[in-house]
Amino acid sequence: MTKYIKQRLSVKIFIITFLLLGTACGGTYFFISKLLPTTYSNLINATTEKAAMHLAEQMADFNNIDDCENELADFSAKTNAAFWIEDSNGNIIYPNEVATEISTVSADQAVTFDEDESFIDMQLSGATTTNFYPITLKNGAAYTLVVQTDLFVVQQATKVLLSIFPYVILMVFLLSLLCAGLYTRYITRPIVRLSKISKQMAELDFxxxxxxxxxxxxxxxxxxxxxxxxxxxxxxxxxxxxxxxxxxxxxxxxxxxxxxxxxxxxxxxxxxxxxxxxxxxxxxxxxxxxxxxxxxxxxxxxxxxxxxxxxxxxxxxxxxxxxxTQKSAYKVVDFAEVFRVQLATVSDLSEEKKQHLEVNIPDRLYCEVEQVQMERAIQNILVNAIRYSPSNESIHITLSEIHGTIRGEIENTGVHVPDDALPHLFEAFYRADASRNRNTGGTGLGLYIVRKIMEMHHAKYSITNTSNGVMFWFELPCKQPIDNSI
CATH class of the missing domain: 1.10.287.130 (Signal transduction histidine kinase, dimerisation/phosphotransfer (DHp) domain)
Structure with a gap:
């Protein structure tokens, strides 16, 4: 449980808030129960004392105590306290009809008054306080006003507070529980969300x-x-x-x-x-x-x-x-003318082997290339086709434009390359038939150089077997020349 509390901020805040609210409410009730009797008693005594002082001032205007009946009745109604008047010898002179009874009252008894009369029958009461106030009549006679304040009401209030103590404790508990829960939810909910997000971030989940x-x-x-x-x-x-x-x-x-x-x-x-x-x-x-x-x-x-x-x-x-080779050497050229020039350079080699060149090239076909490199690639392709084709065979050469792309095909007939050798033909020094390749005088780098040049131009290329022989094809994007005459 302790470990669980340490790992949960919400539980900590809930417990602390609950204890604080419970302590505050309980402490408030405790101080009220302790201070109420004293405060209430002081208030009653102060009120009674004020009324007694006022009565003493009023009686100074009369020559006889009997003339003060109304003032004494008002005092009794206001204070609800028992009182009597004694002479200098301690004898009760007012009221006269209960003097005999008062002399027999014990110390723990009090004198009470009827609401309509200045004095009523004596009876047992709760805790009391007795105060003495000197009175001097107009004729100079001196008396003492004895006021006995009954604190039974204070005792009753104290008993009421004690009787509702269990209900107060229950109410404080429920209220503290509710307030602590609401406060904890309000405070910790965004913090828990932030903690969850930060944990995801720690796990690189954003x-x-x-x-x-x-x-x-x-x-x-x-x-x-x-x-x-x-x-x-x-x-x-x-x-x-x-x-x-x-x-x-x-x-x-x-x-x-x-x-x-x-x-x-x-x-x-x-x-x-x-x-x-x-x-x-x-x-x-x-x-x-x-x-x-x-x-x-x-x-x-x-x-x-x-x-x-x-x-x-x-x-x-x-x-x-x-x-x-750098990109800055590239320029737009007539690719068809470049191809025709290279065909002229290898015509003697094809004639020696009595091979027939079938050429299908348009008048003009423009693209952006590095001309020297591309001429070398075309020458290597043509020479390779002538060298590895038997005598009296045909070599078909075609250039065309399809949807903005130049496609070139060179097919030499009378030969066939094993399918497992086709992916390796562009590797340096690779020979599908080592003895035949050496007899042709090749270096083994011709198609490797072609591959490098095609990759420089980001061209598509490949060698495939056909029904008549072997065909090399490539594709380059077309690009029209800039008209400088405008």
Missing amino acids: SGQCTAAREDELGCLAQNLNSLSASLSTALNDLQTANQQLKTDMEKEQALEQQRVEFFSAASHELKTPLTILKGHLSGMLNGISGYENHTEYMERSLAVVDRMENLIKELLYVSKTEG
């Missing part, structure tokens, strides 16, 4: 909002907590976005680094083979090994190996260059 429509400090705290929640939510979302972007960049960088490692590993392997061949030729000729006597033949073979190495190094340098 969906909750404080709806307390108050203008006091709790309302200000709720508004500040809402603002803090919104700010933290925005900051966390930005941080998550930045973290995701950083994670993506890191993964991309790792992938690029892996590609670089694989690329240079493959490049080293590709350079190692011709170097080994070249070293074998030179060692055989220098050491006079049998079979290497015809130096001219082996020198020509060595020169061919050196040419191949030179082409490979040029391709490697070009790959390095493409990765550094």
Whole structure:
């Protein structure tokens, strides 16, 4: 129970409020019950004393006590107290008809008056107070007015307070319980809501909002907590976005680094083979090994190996260059004309293999490209198609515009690529048929360079098998040239 109370602010406030209200109400009742008899007695005595002093002043205007009947009757009616008049010897001289009876009254008895008479029969009463007031008549006679005040009413009031004590305690308990509950609910309800919202914020959940429509400090705290929640939510979302972007960049960088490692590993392997061949030729000729006597033949073979190495190094340098190309070098060109120029450069190669080029290119077709890079990509595609197509086959070349997009297709017939090899054709030094590729004189970087250039231009591209052969296709967005004549 103690642990539960310590963990609940509402329970603490309820208990404290209940105790404070109970103590305040109980203390008020206690002081009233203690002070009421004394205060009431003092009030009655003060009233009686004032009336007695006034009576003494009135009697000073008379020569005989019997002449003061009216004043004595008024005094009795106002004070409701027992009184009598004594002479200097202590004898009661008024009223005369009860003097004998008074002499037999004990000390705990009091004298009372009828409402219509100045004196009535004596009877037992509660607590009393007796006061003496000197009286001097007009003729100089001195007497003493004895006033006996009955405090029975005070005793009755005290008994009433004591009799209603259980009901007062019950009322104080119920009232304290109700007030403590209402006060606790009013004070702690927004605090509990704020505590719940802050707990959600601590768990990085910023969906909750404080709806307390108050203008006091709790309302200000709720508004500040809402603002803090919104700010933290925005900051966390930005941080998550930045973290995701950083994670993506890191993964991309790792992938690029892996590609670089694989690329240079493959490049080293590709350079190692011709170097080994070249070293074998030179060692055989220098050491006079049998079979290497015809130096001219082996020198020509060595020169061919050196040419191949030179082409490979040029391709490697070009790959390095493409990765550094900037967007500022891009411009709008007639893509159809660029394609026709590259077709002219490879026409001799196709004629050597007696291949037939079927070309379907429109007069003009504009797009924004880096011209030098795109020319190299087109050349590599065309050369690759010619090299890997058998003699006397056809190569179909088509350019078209479809919904603002340039689509190019180069299909070489008479060949087929295994389906499992298609996704790897754009990898550096990948060869679906290693022996055939080496016989063609390729470096293994042609399609890799095409891939890099297409990615630079954010183009879509792929190689697929068709019913007649293999087709490379790509798509680039059209862009009309700016008319400077206006």
